[in-house]
Amino acid sequence: MTEKDFIPKEYSAEIEEGKVTWQSPSNIALVKYWGKKENQVPANPSISFTLDSCRTTTTLSFQKKENAEGFDFELFFEGEKKESFRPKIQKFFERIEVYLPFLKEYRFKVETSNSFPHSSGIASSASGMSALALCLMSLEKQLDPEMNSEYFTRKASFLARLGSGSACRSIEGGLVNWGEHQNIPGTSDLYGIKYSHEVHENFRNYQDTILLVDKGEKQVSSTLGHDLMNGHPYAERRFQQAHENLDLLKGIFESGDLSEFIKVVESEALTLHAMMMTSQPYFLLMKPNTLEIINKVFDFRARTGMHLCFTLDAGANVHLLYPEKEKKETLEFIKSEMLQFCENGQYIADNVGSGAKQLA
Template structure:
């Protein structure tokens, strides 16, 4: 049995829509930060005694759809290893599953690294990123640590993620405000094929050509104000595309909106400093520098819509731990 751990990641420039759904080749590149406190731990054991793949997720037998998705991911690695042996998988998340905190990213990254280790495959990080991408696009970014860029590419071989700055480069913190721990109705996998139906999607892709280099610059120069401006505009752009797809996908709740208005008010009054982004779910990620975290947590604690908070810094990439 081999155990691996992988952090979720928060995308600053987001992935939405595929060039190729089967290979999960994205329509655009993306930039993210791997998180140190939102992690998936996964153990994989292959044995000829197992008649089928099985998955225990958060101490419960996983739904059949989740087992099949994990099994398809294992097939990519079994093919590389030249074996057909079935596996037993035990996986757990340190954060709510399926609520817009990229549990599929950390889950598929941890599964890929654990299974590769269990099969004796010694693969470079770029190759692990490509394989993880086949299971979940954003998982390609969770293979690397710190600040990460996923090159969109146009084929399986050139679509992978790399570290652009190590975790210690910038003491940036993601304060995750949980407004709902419920699993979302429409997952990212179902949302990506709908991206092209939004009348605003092509405009979004055009704007990303400007956003990507500017976001890189903001990270390299540790420019929080530029970073925050880009971060919020990019989050709104993604959700405009999802809200105007056919059928429409609405991830935000009343709690989400209450929090966004509160955050902007705190900034204007100088009460707290932070900038929002939101993945495919209702929960709000507030990015700020560590010195601003205490004031931010104090303000969040006064909002009824915030059920809990999770504080994450930049973390390491996916790795074998046992």
């Protein structure tokens, strides 16, 4: 599908007012997207696990206006008006207006809340923008009742991407690809697609325990971080590496080889941070406790032969990934030896989920 496929024809229904609620999860990338072109197009393909417990719940109330001049919206986060979010939503509406031409015809109230700390490296923009995109698509579905579910899902992912790149991977569950890759048919730079190849039972209901090393705001925004890849001395090799690692994971998902899975995932996490440490300006987003946790992971694997591994987003928090069949022993280890490195001993026990859900 192309961008033109998402520009609607004349709507067949009229809606005066209403309310819709969606819950959308965050995701954790295994092969990282870092660097982008114009219009939120990724510089390299990525693949992620969709999470379950880390999610955003968004309610969109809408009422028809007398005139269609300008975007009219209010934002509430955790029950409080949030003016600091306005510029991001304004920019989002400007980007998607051509695809949702009704935006200026309604007055919107957006009420949103997270099950996890905002802006702490757990991809709150992914869950937040995907939830909002789904709410807007539910309104468009009312205006166009003949819209089918496949188009609804594709367009929701397409719109979410224009708000936050990784948000396009939060619509569907399980493993989700985003970005064109020649060896995975159907992949697109415009939206995420559910991974369509064979996946070994080892990766079903995979566990993700998130250690909250630092719950504060990130040192560098994702937007700035992506921009630092423009002119980065190692950028082109990094983009090539992402394609290579996707090919490796395709075979790993089929075979169920957890040791090889660990090599790819941990390398990707460290490469992401290496890109930031070697950019201009440079950033060091890991904290001392991040490194303590990583070394503990290495020790645990060497001692037990189990398959605990780590990955990182653009922050200090650590995602600990492990198969469900090793959950009991691994979680006991995490609780007894890892929580000392977390802010106030806090962590989130999560697992791979089934994607976004409409609540009302």
